[in-house]
Amino acid sequence: MTEILYPKLAVIGCGLIGSSVIRAARASGVVGEVWVADANAEHRAEIETLGYADRVFADPAEAVEGADLVVIATPPRSIAAAAAACAPGLKPGVTVTDTGSVKGGIGEAISAVAPTAFVIPGHPIAGTEYSGPGAGFATLFQNRWTILCPSERQDADYLKAVERLSAVWTALGANVEVMDEKHHDLVLAVTSHLPHLIAYNIVGTAADLEEVTQGEVIKFSASGFRDFTRIAASDPVMWRDVFLMNKDAVLEILGRFTEDLQALSRAIRWGEGDRLEELFTRTRTIRRSIVAAGQESAEPNFGRDRKE
Amino acid sequence: MTEILYPKLAVIGCGLIGSSVIRAARASGVVGEVWVADANAEHRAEIETLGYADRVFADPAEAVEGADLVVIATPPRSIAAAAAACAPGLKPGVTVTDTGSVKGGIGEAISAVAPTAFVIPGHPIAGTEYSGPGAGFATLFQNRWTILCPSERQDADYLKAVERLSAVWTALGANVEVMDEKHHDLVLAVTSHLPHLIAYNIVGTAADLEEVTQGEVIKFSASGFRDFTRIAASDPVMWRDVFLMNKDAVLEILGRFTEDLQALSRAIRWGEGDRLEELFTRTRTIRRSIVAAGQESAEPNFGRDRKE
Numbered sequence: 274m275t276e277i278l279y280p281k282l283a284v285i286g287c288g289l290i291g292s293s294v295i296r297a298a299r300a301s302g303v304v305g306e307v308w309v310a311d312a313n314a315e316h317r318a319e320i321e322t323l324g325y326a327d328r329v330f331a332d333p334a335e336a337v338e339g340a341d342l343v344v345i346a347t348p349p350r351s352i353a354a355a356a357a358a359c360a361p362g363l364k365p366g367v368t369v370t371d372t373g374s375v376k377g378g379i380g381e382a383i384s385a386v387a388p389t390a391f392v393i394p395g396h397p398i399a400g401t402e403y404s405g406p407g408a409g410f411a412t413l414f415q416n417r418w419t420i421l422c423p424s425e426r427q428d429a430d431y432l433k434a435v436e437r438l439s440a441v442w443t444a445l446g447a448n449v450e451v452m453d454e455k456h457h458d459l460v461l462a463v464t465s466h467l468p469h470l471i472a473y474n475i476v477g478t479a480a481d482l483e484e485v486t487q488g489e490v491i492k493f494s495a496s497g498f499r500d501f502t503r504i505a506a507s508d509p510v511m512w513r514d515v516f517l518m519n520k521d522a523v524l525e526i527l528g529r530f531t532e533d534l535q536a537l538s539r540a541i542r543w544g545e546g547d548r549l550e551e552l553f554t555r556t557r558t559i560r561r562s563i564v565a566a567g568q569e570s571a572e573p574n575f576g577r578d579r580k581e
Numbered sequence: 582m583t584e585i586l587y588p589k590l591a592v593i594g595c596g597l598i599g600s601s602v603i604r605a606a607r608a609s610g611v612v613g614e615v616w617v618a619d620a621n622a623e624h625r626a627e628i629e630t631l632g633y634a635d636r637v638f639a640d641p642a643e644a645v646e647g648a649d650l651v652v653i654a655t656p657p658r659s660i661a662a663a664a665a666a667c668a669p670g671l672k673p674g675v676t677v678t679d680t681g682s683v684k685g686g687i688g689e690a691i692s693a694v695a696p697t698a699f700v701i702p703g704h705p706i707a708g709t710e711y712s713g714p715g716a717g718f719a720t721l722f723q724n725r726w727t728i729l730c731p732s733e734r735q736d737a738d739y740l741k742a743v744e745r746l747s748a749v750w751t752a753l754g755a756n757v758e759v760m761d762e763k764h765h766d767l768v769l770a771v772t773s774h775l776p777h778l779i780a781y782n783i784v785g786t787a788a789d790l791e792e793v794t795q796g797e798v799i800k801f802s803a804s805g806f807r808d809f810t811r812i813a814a815s816d817p818v819m820w821r822d823v824f825l826m827n828k829d830a831v832l833e834i835l836g837r838f839t840e841d842l843q844a845l846s847r848a849i850r851w852g853e854g855d856r857l858e859e860l861f862t863r864t865r866t867i868r869r870s871i872v873a874a875g876q877e878s879a880e881p882n883f884g885r886d887r888k889e
Contacts, residue, residue: 398804402868418801450800460797463787465804471779472805474845476864478838479771489768491871492758493726496706496773497780499871500808506868509861516849516857527846530786531839537782538835541824549824553817556784560710560814563799563807 278441279368280305283340285333285355286347287311287320289400289508290372292409294344295325297445300411304441310336311406312347319406334362342441343390345371345383349514353382365389368434372397374461374511375518376422376454384424391434394422394454397447398465402506415446422454462522466515467530470523472504473512586749587676588613591648593641593663594655595619595628597708597816598680600717602652603633605753608719612749618644619714620655627714642670650749651698653679653691657822661690673697676742680705682769682819683826684730684762692732699742702730702762705755706773710814723754730762770830774823775838778831780812781820 282304284291291309298304309326310333311317317329330336337343337359347355352371363369368391369383379394399417401408419442423435439449452460479490479498494502516523540548590612592599599617606612617634618641619625625637638644645651645667655663660679671677676699677691687702707725709716727750731743747757760768787798787806802810824831848856 398801400804402865417803420801460793460801461804463790463793464798464801464806467786468783468805468809470845471783471842473861473864474842475776475779475838476867477860478775478834478841480863480867481841482771482834482837485768485771487867487870490772491867491874493706493728493768493772494871495725496708496769497776497812498772500812501776502864502868502871504805504808505861505864507861507865509858509865512861513854513858517852517854520849520852524846524850526786526790527842527849529790530783531842531846533786533789534779534782534835534839537778538832538839541828541835542832544825544828546821546825550817550821552785553781553813553815553820555788556781556810556813557815557817559784559788559795559799560810562795563802563810566799 276303277305278303278437278444279340279342281308281340281342282306283308283310283337283343283359284326285310285336285343285345285359286351287316287325287406287409288346289404289408289413290397291344291346292320292323292325292406293399293411293413294346294372294397294409294445296409296411297414298441301444301446303444304342308336308338308340316406323406325406325409333358334360337362337367339364340367342438343367343369345369345373347373348508348511349373349375349518351514352379353386356383357386360386363387363390366391366430368393368438370395370421370438374465374515376420376457377519378454380422380424380454391431392424393435393438395438395442396420396422396457396461397442398461399447400507402503404508404511412446414442417447418450419445419447420450420452420457422452422457458519459522459526462519462526466519466523467526469504469507469512470516470527471530472501475501476505584611585613586611586745586752587648587650589616589648589650590614591616591618591645591651591667592634593618593644593651593653593667594659595624595633595714595717596654597712597716597721598705599652599654600628600631600633600714601707601719601721602654602680602705602717602753604717604719605722606749609752609754611752612650616644616646616648624714631714633714633717641666642668645670645675647672648675650746651675651677653677653681655681656816656819657681657683657826659822660687661694664691665694668694671695671698674699674738676701676746678703678729678746682773682823684728684765685827686762688730688732688762699739700732701743701746703746703750704728704730704765704769705750706769707755708815710811712816712819720754722750725755726758727753727755728758728760728765730760730765766827767830767834770827770834774827774831775834777812777815777820778824778835779838780809783809784813
């Protein structure tokens with residue numbers, strides 16, 4: 274087992290990510306005691322039943338008492354408020370991080386209420402379309418990326434705290450990358466936020482058609498639509514928050530997407546086959562780069578096809 | 582083993598679908614001899630090496646000689662021409678079908694050149710992002726849908742031919758559905774063609790960004806983007822043909838999608854969180870219907886996550 278990096282972990286908000294952090298941290302042995310706070314009484318009961326935590330609280334300030342590491346895993350727009358609620362209980366020198374999908378302004382907001390803490394915003398890029406304490410599992414972060422967005426502090430204690438938090442994520446199975454929060458939000462707008470927005474939108478469009486029944490959409494979903502439905506089943510509250518918080522980057526990328534789509538639509542209308550084929554050939558090479566980078570199996574995914 | 586339904590099968594165009602038809606048909610025992618025609622000399626050599634066919638030809642008319650069932654599995658826009666090339670060799674009473682993703686006008690085009698054949702257009706809704714003779718596998722059609730679009734002929738011989746062709750697809754593992762070609766093209770525009778168009782478009786948009794490197798897009802693709810890259814790696818020529826052939830239905834559905842996307846963009850710009858959450862909650866129920874219909878596992882797909 275790995276050495277204990279933080280004797281006492283407090284997790285605020287115990288949904289898919291929070292519960293996976295606990296399971297993975299316990300499995301890897303990098304934390305000792307685990308205390309949890311969750312605002313939802315049903316969740317608290319579920320956490321007790323699942324035996325994740327040594328103690329479960331409604332009040333974040335109680336849960337963080339004596340903690341060496343605080344992980345705020347609430348929906349993105351609640352993170353600042355959760356940090357403020359933790360503040361009275363935080364001990365000096367505690368490391369406070371979060372797991373939100375949008376990072377702009379988060380570090381500043383947490384630092385404002387926790388001036389004696391080492392504040393290191395974070396984002397584990399992992400998830401499923403399931404939510405709640407029961408959805409967590411210990412291997413969620415394995416071979417995934419976790420992005421940390423430390424502040425510009427350069428004092429030795431802060432840098433040591435960043436190093437220690439990185440070591441925790443590594444122990445949880447993740448690859449760690451450091452970038453500034455603005456760039457994080459732009460990269461994620463492309464690789465995550467826009468894909469989710471598009472998926473939500475297309476599933477909504479399909480549901481509203483009169484000429485094609487919902488039964489038919491479901492029946493023939495294997496032809497491409499199904500991948501979108503999985504993405505569009507992600508947590509509604511979390512994603513509402515993501516789009517509201519990362520509005521500028523999302524609208525910027527969405528604007529480019531829409532422009533490109535208009536051009537594609539025009540090419541179809543005017544029968545410009547060469548133009549279509551050129552784009553479709555170009556996009557294929559990107560897939561091959563992903564396969565080559567080892568992010569995906571190079572083999573046709575027969576196993577998955579069979580299982581579905 | 583099943584009884585032989587067609588003593589002699591001819592497959593015209595031996596890519597992913599054609600080669601899978603041969604492998605599945607041989608595995609299920611519903612055909613006797615298999616002859617193949619492919620316009621591509623490299624493919625022909627590959628087919629010989631793989632030992633799929635009893636005989637391999639460049640000329641479709643030679644390949645269909647004496648055949649009881651002809652399956653045209655060329656790219657969609659080549660189907661009519663392939664049927665015309667087969668015509669001199671077709672024996673009266675042969676069943677001619679195809680596997681194209683767009684069905685409008687196909688039955689009429691084949692019937693025009695093969696007046697003594699039983700023409701039953703078809704579309705197996707199955708595929709991977711891989712192409713060519715080597716990409717085929719015997720289980721591709723298992724638990725997938727195959728849609729047949731028979732003509733309005735009601736004579737007993739024709740109906741018997743439709744029944745026999747259905748039995749072949751059932752033996753290949755598929756569920757068979759019958760619908761008219763116009764409705765087929767609208768249903769597939771929603772469940773398949775628009776999803777592919779959107780996927781191609783978003784991957785293209787991401788590739789053109791200056792602020793985010795292609796390396797970053799690839800690195801963080803697991804956050805949603807990756808599912809799109811797989812779809813956007815589908816065969817460029819086939820998909821060019823699909824959009825050109827099913828132009829009207831695709832532009833109609835694309836128009837609705839774009840309208841909905843504008844509304845969603847506006848909701849983000851004006852911070853209408855309730856509206857976003859309402860849509861995201863509604864789309865989640867569609868996923869649950871798909872899971873309930875048994876089209877997808879209800880369990881979090883841990884196995885897949887781990888494998889990737």
